[in-house]
Amino acid sequence: MKNLLAIILLVMVANPGVASESEGLIIHRSTQTFPEAMLALQTSIGEHGYTVSRVQRVDIGLTKSGYKTDKYRIVFFGKSSEIRAVKQSQPQLIPYLPLKIVIFSENNETLMVASNMTQFAVLTQQKDTRVLLERWNNDIHSIFTDVK
Amino acid sequence: MSHVFIRTASIAGLALALMMAALTANAAPNGRALYENNCSSCHGVNGKGGVGVPLSLPSFLNSVPDSYLEKTIRYGRPGRVMPPHPTLSDAQIKAIVSHLRSFSNGKVPATLEALVKGDIKRGKKLYAQNCSSCHGANGEGGQGTGVTFSRPRDLPVIAPAINNPGFLLAATDSMIKATLMNGREGTPMKSFLKAGLKEKDIDDIVTFVRSFEKIKPSANRIVKNNESPVLVYDSQSDLKTTVENVKNAAKAENFRIIRVQDFENGLVKKGTESNREVIVYFCNFETLNNVLAVDPRVGLFLPCRVTVVEREGKVQVMSINPRYLSSMYNNDELDKFCDEMYAIYTNIIEEATL
Numbered sequence: 001m002k003n004l005l006a007i008i009l010l011v012m013v014a015n016p017g018v019a020s021e022s023e024g025l026i027i028h029r030s031t032q033t034f035p036e037a038m039l040a041l042q043t044s045i046g047e048h049g050y051t052v053s054r055v056q057r058v059d060i061g062l063t064k065s066g067y068k069t070d071k072y073r074i075v076f077f078g079k080s081s082e083i084r085a086v087k088q089s090q091p092q093l094i095p096y097l098p099l100k101i102v103i104f105s106e107n108n109e110t111l112m113v114a115s116n117m118t119q120f121a122v123l124t125q126q127k128d129t130r131v132l133l134e135r136w137n138n139d140i141h142s143i144f145t146d147v148k
Numbered sequence: 149m150s151h152v153f154i155r156t157a158s159i160a161g162l163a164l165a166l167m168m169a170a171l172t173a174n175a176a177p178n179g180r181a182l183y184e185n186n187c188s189s190c191h192g193v194n195g196k197g198g199v200g201v202p203l204s205l206p207s208f209l210n211s212v213p214d215s216y217l218e219k220t221i222r223y224g225r226p227g228r229v230m231p232p233h234p235t236l237s238d239a240q241i242k243a244i245v246s247h248l249r250s251f252s253n254g255k256v257p258a259t260l261e262a263l264v265k266g267d268i269k270r271g272k273k274l275y276a277q278n279c280s281s282c283h284g285a286n287g288e289g290g291q292g293t294g295v296t297f298s299r300p301r302d303l304p305v306i307a308p309a310i311n312n313p314g315f316l317l318a319a320t321d322s323m324i325k326a327t328l329m330n331g332r333e334g335t336p337m338k339s340f341l342k343a344g345l346k347e348k349d350i351d352d353i354v355t356f357v358r359s360f361e362k363i364k365p366s367a368n369r370i371v372k373n374n375e376s377p378v379l380v381y382d383s384q385s386d387l388k389t390t391v392e393n394v395k396n397a398a399k400a401e402n403f404r405i406i407r408v409q410d411f412e413n414g415l416v417k418k419g420t421e422s423n424r425e426v427i428v429y430f431c432n433f434e435t436l437n438n439v440l441a442v443d444p445r446v447g448l449f450l451p452c453r454v455t456v457v458e459r460e461g462k463v464q465v466m467s468i469n470p471r472y473l474s475s476m477y478n479n480d481e482l483d484k485f486c487d488e489m490y491a492i493y494t495n496i497i498e499e500a501t502l
Binding site: 028053058078083092093100120 | 189192376377379380413414436440453459464466475476
């Protein structure tokens with residue numbers, strides 16, 4: 001029975017659809033407080049050559065309904081030339097664009113979450129776009145590394 | 149002459165390659181760095197993070213063998229947030245386990261494969277009396293997985309899902325038995341020997357817990373792995389009319405329209421935005437707050453958004469596929485929400501593209 005379970009789990013882990021379970025999201029914890037991490041995040045996004053297009057709240061009324069934090073934002077960003085090229089030739093990727101990172105506080109620390117963009121390679125046959133998705137993914141990792 | 153040169157060069161090259169190989173083989177993976185990259189986001193830098201169960205308690209570390217930790221890392225807990233780690237090497241996983249061990253310096257129990265053979269019928273009864281209040285009638289675990297900033301960290305630890313295939317694969321009978329005999333000091337999981345059960349009772353319960361392996365994985369989990377990441381529909385109307393249709397359809401589903409904007413807004417110089425892609429954002433605050441309480445990571449896809457796109461006179465309406473998100477988050481508690489959102493998105497888009 002245990003061996004059977006192992007096989008089922010192995011198949012699930014090996015199946016790309018499930019492999020993305022671990023890789024679908026990139027999660028990062030910073031030991032900085034929310035305002036510090038937010039500043040570091042936006043600085044690093046800029047240093048990687050991206051433009052922050054919008055910082056959006058999604059937490060209107062969060063504290064009113066008993067939440068511990070109202071420090072919850074989505075940061076949208078991208079390089080206009082890249083985004084333009086992709087949305088022109090691969091419009092089916094538009095729902096996941098521009099790039100975004102969710103940032104929220106957890107006590108005195110800050111958590112950040114982004115999609116792993118490489119999982120959307122299934123939506124395109126174009127090699128250039130696949131390479132671009134790969135680079136976006138690397139850049140998000142690199143940005144997170146900057147926000148210690 | 150040149151021949152000799154080539155030979156020396158290739159010998160030097162070979163020696164270098166061998167040295168490099170020796171170096172990399174000896175360079176043990178850095179467990180601490182691996183932990184910080186892969187685990188600390190949820191479990192905290194010191195293992196006290198409070199997502200799911202804490203990892204640093206001596207009563208936990210001293211009662212589980214290395215094989216349990218290694219398999220838990222490799223396979224994760226399907227549907228319970230804890231992700232599998234298919235790409236880490238065995239050496240990397242071992243290094244992470246050594247790092248976990250550094251949280252407490254007690255004795256490490258050996259892996260004992262011996263099966264516990266008890267009376268499953270009695271075990272079922274005893275389980276219902278002693279365990280189901282926390283772990284659920286079928287071992288499905290306590291509500292919530294702890295990935296929530298709304299949950300104060302000093303609240304009791306959420307009871308894990310002990311019917312989870314990842315748990316059952318990682319845990320040996322003897323580890324489960326030891327957990328029931330000794331409990332886990334510092335958590336709500338108490339010692340059932342001290343609570344008055346006999347060792348025979350505990351064997352019966354372990355046998356019943358092992359029988360959870362026979363529960364089939366939910367159909368939902370199988371289906372959601374085949375979803376496309378996006379929903380795309382062709383519209384019969386022009387862009388402007390379609391945008392209005394989307395707004396009306398969202399309102400009809402009790403959403404508030406938050407903002408309608410050009411896709412490129414903020415990304416390019418004001419006034420140069422393309423007007424061939426329009427985003428409609430809409431929201432229902434109650435749903436939003438409820439779902440953020442279940443898993444704050446979902447904010448990545450909130451508020452709700454539908455994009456209307458025109459290409460060569462053809463108009464399409466598209467959005468993320470909420471069902472696809474289920475597989476991204478590995479959180480069964482989100483499945484209901486994702487199914488609901490899937491119904492809402494398809495209703496709105498179908499209505500708008502008629």
